[in-house]
Amino acid sequence: MRQEPHLNDGLLVKALDGELTGAEKIDVEIHLADCQECLDRLDHWADFSIEIARVVDAVPTAAARHSHERLLTAMSDAREPDRASEKQTPRWRTPAWVAALAACLAIVTLFSIRIARHSPKQNGASFAIRTDSRQRSSPAAIAHVRPDQPVKRRTVLARNNAPAKSNSAAGPAVDGFWPLPYSNPALPVDSADVLRVRVRLSALTEAGVVTAAPAADDPWVQADVLLGADGEPRGIRLLQASATE
Amino acid sequence: MPCMNASVGEDAPPGDTAPDRVVLDQYHREQAPLRRYLAFLGINIDTAEEIVQEAFLRLHSHLRGGGDRTNLRAWLYRVAHNLARNEQSSAHNRLCGPMDDEALLRGASIRNGYTPESLFLNRERDKKLKAAIGALSASQRECLVLRAQGMKYREIAAILDLSISAVGENVQRGLEKLKGLL
Numbered sequence: 078m079r080q081e082p083h084l085n086d087g088l089l090v091k092a093l094d095g096e097l098t099g100a101e102k103i104d105v106e107i108h109l110a111d112c113q114e115c116l117d118r119l120d121h122w123a124d125f126s127i128e129i130a131r132v133v134d135a136v137p138t139a140a141a142r143h144s145h146e147r148l149l150t151a152m153s154d155a156r157e158p159d160r161a162s163e164k165q166t167p168r169w170r171t172p173a174w175v176a177a178l179a180a181c182l183a184i185v186t187l188f189s190i191r192i193a194r195h196s197p198k199q200n201g202a203s204f205a206i207r208t209d210s211r212q213r214s215s216p217a218a219i220a221h222v223r224p225d226q227p228v229k230r231r232t233v234l235a236r237n238n239a240p241a242k243s244n245s246a247a248g249p250a251v252d253g254f255w256p257l258p259y260s261n262p263a264l265p266v267d268s269a270d271v272l273r274v275r276v277r278l279s280a281l282t283e284a285g286v287v288t289a290a291p292a293a294d295d296p297w298v299q300a301d302v303l304l305g306a307d308g309e310p311r312g313i314r315l316l317q318a319s320a321t322e
Numbered sequence: 323m324p325c326m327n328a329s330v331g332e333d334a335p336p337g338d339t340a341p342d343r344v345v346l347d348q349y350h351r352e353q354a355p356l357r358r359y360l361a362f363l364g365i366n367i368d369t370a371e372e373i374v375q376e377a378f379l380r381l382h383s384h385l386r387g388g389g390d391r392t393n394l395r396a397w398l399y400r401v402a403h404n405l406a407r408n409e410q411s412s413a414h415n416r417l418c419g420p421m422d423d424e425a426l427l428r429g430a431s432i433r434n435g436y437t438p439e440s441l442f443l444n445r446e447r448d449k450k451l452k453a454a455i456g457a458l459s460a461s462q463r464e465c466l467v468l469r470a471q472g473m474k475y476r477e478i479a480a481i482l483d484l485s486i487s488a489v490g491e492n493v494q495r496g497l498e499k500l501k502g503l504l
């Protein structure tokens with residue numbers, strides 16, 4: 078029968094968890110070799126730990142439907158952002174239309190605020206879309222637009238069932254969409270959601286989306302905004318003003 | 323569970339597929355325990371789903387960026403833990419309260435194949451134990467749940483941003499408190 082104090086519970090639990098330091102380990106091993114009482118207490122903590130693990134392990138862990146596919150898709154798109162545009166798999170349905178709409182309203186608001194600050198304009202301006210600052214080395218694509226007709230003040234929410242278009246930073250615009258300067262081209266665009274908005278030309282100029290000489294009347298132009306999976310705007314495509322009515 | 327080998331990076335450059343495979347490996351092993359851990363943090367199922375997705379996507383990004391591969395499990399839990407904390411501190415994602423007992427019991431009965439009698443006794447015991455776990459301090463609960471999932475103290479310390487000795491103390495006090503509550 079041992080005379081020295083028994084091991085405290087802290088040491089026993091650490092022993093159980095394999096967390097003893099070198100000196101502690103030696104002391105505990107020597108003590109346990111000769112003390113049934115401490116061995117029993119060690120067993121007790123072991124049983125109790127198993128019981129806790131069983132309760133933890135019993136918690137249901139049902140993943141959402143398509144959870145795994147969603148991860149696969151997102152990884153695939155992250156790896157090959159260009160090719161993400163060619164896929165049609167329905168995914169990332171989580172962002173609700175409310176979020177998408179809110180995002181686009183935010184753009185319009187942003188543009189509107191910029192409009193208010195805009196100064197002198199000229200009549201009959203024509204402008205060209207340009208790539209964002211990250212793509213200055215690539216040839217700037219030109220898409221002339223005639224902003225000579227006012228655009229009806231109307232926002233149309235449209236869902237495009239065609240394959241989604243990417244605003245990859247690595248390549249040119251797809252289907253007329255060009256990256257918004259503040260969007261992250263590395264993020265996947267796996268949604269074909271497009272929101273039609275009406276914005277002032279000056280707002281697009283200030284945002285760096287187009288190059289245009291200032292116009293006195295600062296015409297309204299219509300544009301399609303490409304929404305990413307997260308509802309954030311990724312690209313923009315200007316439309317012929319005459320074709321939008 | 324869908325097939326885990328579903329054409330991951332089949333035609334991508336070889337060096338580019340490795341992160342995908344590592345992530346899927348981790349997903350296969352850790353997504354369920356991760357959801358359990360989040361449940362014990364009081365995160366509801368929908369939010370947990372988002373956190374799990376985000377954590378694995380961040381892992382993917384981490385790996386693609388050449389990030390450190392030492393103990394990715396702890397890395398994942400740390401990210402998920404922080405995301406959960408952010409969710410809980412936001413106005414729109416409050417704690418949903420303790421996990422519901424019925425869900426717990428469904429999981430327990432499926433897993434363990436008890437006889438009706440032992441199942442009843444174990445259900446009562448499990449209920450009490452689960453309630454007792456819920457009564458622990460957040461740190462004690464987190465430490466004990468991670469320990470129950472096989473984490474070493476240094477891993478728990480890394481996940482929770484605690485010292486190893488603090489983890490030991492939380493484990494010990496948590497166990498003693500549980501014992502006293504049962």
Ligand SMILES: [Zn+2]
Nearest residue numbers: 083084112115
């Ligand atoms: Zn002893």
